[in-house]
Amino acid sequence: MKILILGADGYLGWPTMMHFAKQGHEVYGIDDYSRRLIAMQTSSEALMPNPNLEDRAKLFNEVSGLNLQCRIGDLKDFRLFESVFSEFKPDAVIHYAEQPSAPYSLKGYEEAHYTLKNNLEVTHNLLWAVIKYAPDCHIVKLGTMGEYGTPNIDIEEGWLDIEHKGRKHKFLYPRQAGSLYHTTKVLDTDLMWFYVRTFNLKVTDLMQGPVYGLSTSETDLDERLLPNFHYDDIFGTLVNRFLVQAVAGIPLTVYGKGGQIRGYLNLKDTLQCVDLATNNPAKEGELKIYNQLTETFSVNQLADKVKKVGDQMGLGVEIKPIPNPRKEAEDHYYNPTHTGLIELGLQPNYLTDDVLVSMLEQVLKYKNAIVVDKIMPRVKWNK
Amino acid sequence: MKILILGADGYLGWPTMMHFAKQGHEVYGIDDYSRRLIAMQTSSEALMPNPNLEDRAKLFNEVSGLNLQCRIGDLKDFRLFESVFSEFKPDAVIHYAEQPSAPYSLKGYEEAHYTLKNNLEVTHNLLWAVIKYAPDCHIVKLGTMGEYGTPNIDIEEGWLDIEHKGRKHKFLYPRQAGSLYHTTKVLDTDLMWFYVRTFNLKVTDLMQGPVYGLSTSETDLDERLLPNFHYDDIFGTLVNRFLVQAVAGIPLTVYGKGGQIRGYLNLKDTLQCVDLATNNPAKEGELKIYNQLTETFSVNQLADKVKKVGDQMGLGVEIKPIPNPRKEAEDHYYNPTHTGLIELGLQPNYLTDDVLVSMLEQVLKYKNAIVVDKIMPRVKWNK
Numbered sequence: 121m122k123i124l125i126l127g128a129d130g131y132l133g134w135p136t137m138m139h140f141a142k143q144g145h146e147v148y149g150i151d152d153y154s155r156r157l158i159a160m161q162t163s164s165e166a167l168m169p170n171p172n173l174e175d176r177a178k179l180f181n182e183v184s185g186l187n188l189q190c191r192i193g194d195l196k197d198f199r200l201f202e203s204v205f206s207e208f209k210p211d212a213v214i215h216y217a218e219q220p221s222a223p224y225s226l227k228g229y230e231e232a233h234y235t236l237k238n239n240l241e242v243t244h245n246l247l248w249a250v251i252k253y254a255p256d257c258h259i260v261k262l263g264t265m266g267e268y269g270t271p272n273i274d275i276e277e278g279w280l281d282i283e284h285k286g287r288k289h290k291f292l293y294p295r296q297a298g299s300l301y302h303t304t305k306v307l308d309t310d311l312m313w314f315y316v317r318t319f320n321l322k323v324t325d326l327m328q329g330p331v332y333g334l335s336t337s338e339t340d341l342d343e344r345l346l347p348n349f350h351y352d353d354i355f356g357t358l359v360n361r362f363l364v365q366a367v368a369g370i371p372l373t374v375y376g377k378g379g380q381i382r383g384y385l386n387l388k389d390t391l392q393c394v395d396l397a398t399n400n401p402a403k404e405g406e407l408k409i410y411n412q413l414t415e416t417f418s419v420n421q422l423a424d425k426v427k428k429v430g431d432q433m434g435l436g437v438e439i440k441p442i443p444n445p446r447k448e449a450e451d452h453y454y455n456p457t458h459t460g461l462i463e464l465g466l467q468p469n470y471l472t473d474d475v476l477v478s479m480l481e482q483v484l485k486y487k488n489a490i491v492v493d494k495i496m497p498r499v500k501w502n503k
Numbered sequence: 504m505k506i507l508i509l510g511a512d513g514y515l516g517w518p519t520m521m522h523f524a525k526q527g528h529e530v531y532g533i534d535d536y537s538r539r540l541i542a543m544q545t546s547s548e549a550l551m552p553n554p555n556l557e558d559r560a561k562l563f564n565e566v567s568g569l570n571l572q573c574r575i576g577d578l579k580d581f582r583l584f585e586s587v588f589s590e591f592k593p594d595a596v597i598h599y600a601e602q603p604s605a606p607y608s609l610k611g612y613e614e615a616h617y618t619l620k621n622n623l624e625v626t627h628n629l630l631w632a633v634i635k636y637a638p639d640c641h642i643v644k645l646g647t648m649g650e651y652g653t654p655n656i657d658i659e660e661g662w663l664d665i666e667h668k669g670r671k672h673k674f675l676y677p678r679q680a681g682s683l684y685h686t687t688k689v690l691d692t693d694l695m696w697f698y699v700r701t702f703n704l705k706v707t708d709l710m711q712g713p714v715y716g717l718s719t720s721e722t723d724l725d726e727r728l729l730p731n732f733h734y735d736d737i738f739g740t741l742v743n744r745f746l747v748q749a750v751a752g753i754p755l756t757v758y759g760k761g762g763q764i765r766g767y768l769n770l771k772d773t774l775q776c777v778d779l780a781t782n783n784p785a786k787e788g789e790l791k792i793y794n795q796l797t798e799t800f801s802v803n804q805l806a807d808k809v810k811k812v813g814d815q816m817g818l819g820v821e822i823k824p825i826p827n828p829r830k831e832a833e834d835h836y837y838n839p840t841h842t843g844l845i846e847l848g849l850q851p852n853y854l855t856d857d858v859l860v861s862m863l864e865q866v867l868k869y870k871n872a873i874v875v876d877k878i879m880p881r882v883k884w885n886k
Contacts, residue, residue, distance in 0.1 A: 198612060198616070226701075229581060229631045229635065232627070232631065233581070233624070233627065233628075233631075236623065236624070236627055236694075237620075237624065240619065240623060240690075241616070241619070241620065244615070244616065244619055245616075248612045248615065248616075252612065271672045271674070272670055272671065272672040273665065273666075273667040273668065273670045273671065273672045274667060274668055274670070280665070280667070280677075282656065282663070282665060282677070283656075284656040284657060284663070285656065285657055287655055287656045287657070287836070288655065288656065289654045289655040289656045291654070291677035291679065292677060292679070294663075294665070294674035294675060294677050295693070296674065296675070296696070296697075297697065300697065303693060303694060303697040306693050307623075307690045307693055307694065310678070310686060310689050310690055310693065311619075311686060311690065313679070314679075314680065314683065314686040317830075318609075318830050318884060319884075447700075447701050453670070501701060501702075
């Protein structure tokens with residue numbers, strides 16, 4: 121299969137590039153390095169050095185004997201899509217090319233404007249590239265579990281059958297996200313569903329929870345092939361922040377009450393899920409939606425897990441609640457369905473103590489590179 | 504009250520300008536003439552001549568002794584908002600500044616891109632202008648009944664209480680629109696609701712049906728103060744198309760089966776509704792939503808009404824179904840609630856025979872200016 125990957129330099133894009141190449145597919149990746157630029161602008165660089173996309177593609181090709189292709193460019197420019205689609209003719213496109221930081225998306229007007237513009241225009245350009253140049257191409261889009269927010273009813277997989285005053289209709293599950301970034305993914309979903317039903321496109325939308333981990337069959341080949349590891353307040357995830365705080369000997373910072381529950385998954389499982397979605401495409405005029413997570417934890421549960429394992433490793437981990445910079449429910453109902461990908465064959469890798477030990481050991485190797493100033497929240501939208 | 508009107512040169516923007524000035528408010532209007540430009544580019548000019556915004560504001564000020572202010576500029580540029588908000592400091596903003604044509608929004612990539620970009624960026628800029636410079640300002644946004652599409656359950660006013668597996672949650676009513684233009688208004692609603700609940704803004708979103716009519720207390724003062732009347736396939740509404748076809752002696756073109764039901768209202772009632780919404784503002788952190796229509800008709804019912812009145816006037820009206828250029832249900836359930844504005848005091852002006860007669864008489868005055876080539880659909884998205 122010819123697979124085009126948008127956002128190929130990202131935390132997920134890069135391991136996906138190597139994974140599909142290893143599976144025997146022809147892989148072409150595009151990135152504009154906007155995450156690297158924003159990381160520089162906000163002093164939020166990743167912990168470990170990551171060669172740029174072209175350099176690590178070359179390195180991977182040498183190590184593996186495979187042939188990743190890539191191109192640096194801005195997908196807001198439709199001419200880039202036109203050029204790539206006429207040259208490469210993809211059978212599937214994996215779309216990760218979004219500004220993914222919630223705090224950055226609300227840092228100020230310019231950052232909000234950029235996030236809305238980038239995320240919507242890239243998705244919209246992709247839809248038109250498929251309509252005009254490759255109507256049979258299957259789009260696999262990365263959404264987020266954050267689109268649903270934290271409703272007081274069970275979260276179904278993308279759709280909801282509603283009975284109202286004795287009549288019935290099936291709708292997209294109502295979405296209500298907690299940041300502008302997450303809201304742009306709600307808008308993406310609305311937009312894709314419009315084009316899918318109007319132009320008979322094939323789209324799979326993966327509602328993914330936060331991902332942790334650095335190890336995959338391919339990243340393990342060479343330390344320089346690791347994906348980026350952010351622990352800062354802009355791109356850092358909760359799990360990464362706790363790992364770095366444990367290693368740096370500073371308290372794990374729990375935002376507010378710590379009752380915020382989310383669905384998590386291992387990087388290895390993201391690759392399984394994206395692979396399963398790509399190999400089981402949506403039909404014409406179908407928007408397939410899966411909830412992509414393997415287990416749920418509250419912030420407090422994650423802090424306790426990291427503390428337990430860190431203490432066993434002699435790190436002496438403390439936990440310290442701080443005021444929540446975000447506007448979010450800190451104590452809420454959360455019950456997401458996530459059976460679709462299991463039915464396709466997903467075999468979960470859970471967040472075991474062993475997994476935490478190996479992540480802490482990986483971070484310990486870079487302990488001296490940790491910049492503690494990057495960790496505390498600089499953007500607040502809970503006034 | 505200081506009222507800022509975005510899209511002041513439009514079919515609704517212009518009568519709204521005069522209405523609020525007449526009610527004693529200080530009124531400032533902005534427009535970039537994009538509808539006039541698109542009308543030129545697509546040979547879709549209005550039937551009657553309309554002086555430009557500055558000229559007709561001057562004319563109205565002379566006739567009325569009032570003082571409309573206006574400015575020509577592009578609201579996608581945030582600096583225009585910054586300049587206007589620092590100069591005028593509005594208490595309320597009425598936001599009509601969107602590309603409103605469904606066929607134009609799907610004419611091709613460039614038109615789709617422009618529609619998405621213009622509509623989302625103007626709404627987003629407005630939200631940030633209010634956040635940064637006038638957090639107490641009330642936003643009155645024109646949405647569309649088209650956001651809901653034609654679901655098989657009753658359409659409530661903006662919100663829906665859902666009970667699912669024994670638990671309850673109140674959501675935005677799920678939306679599913681029939682064109683990209685209508686979908687941009689779905690995205691606007693999602694975006695506004697995010698900012699309302701996160702930054703405690705005050706927003707009223709009016710889900711309006713198609714509007715007909717040219718006559719208001721102010722437009723009746725001088726023929727040159729009439730709003731634009733489009734009957735073409737790009738900006739023309741169904742009612743206007745039928746009126747012009749009746750006058751031109753060509754058959755009324757019903758798209759497909761003609762069972763498409765929509766909610767309609769008189770231009771006079773739009774002014775009443777926008778006035779009521781402005782004078783009954785949303786509270787901090789509240790998104791008020793009203794369904795703005797007074798009666799529902801199918802396409803066939805409207806054709807029959809125009810035929811009946813036209814025949815009485817000796818016009819000899821015929822009706823002719825043509826293939827539907829749009830992808831839409833032609834025979835569907837439709838039951839929208841619309842009690843909120845009635846409860847605030849709306850007194851409907853219905854589509855009576857007298858109203859149809861006066862509109863036909865108005866069109867008859869311009870019979871010689873009708874260009875029949877502009878009427879048949881040039882954009883098709885039902886393949």
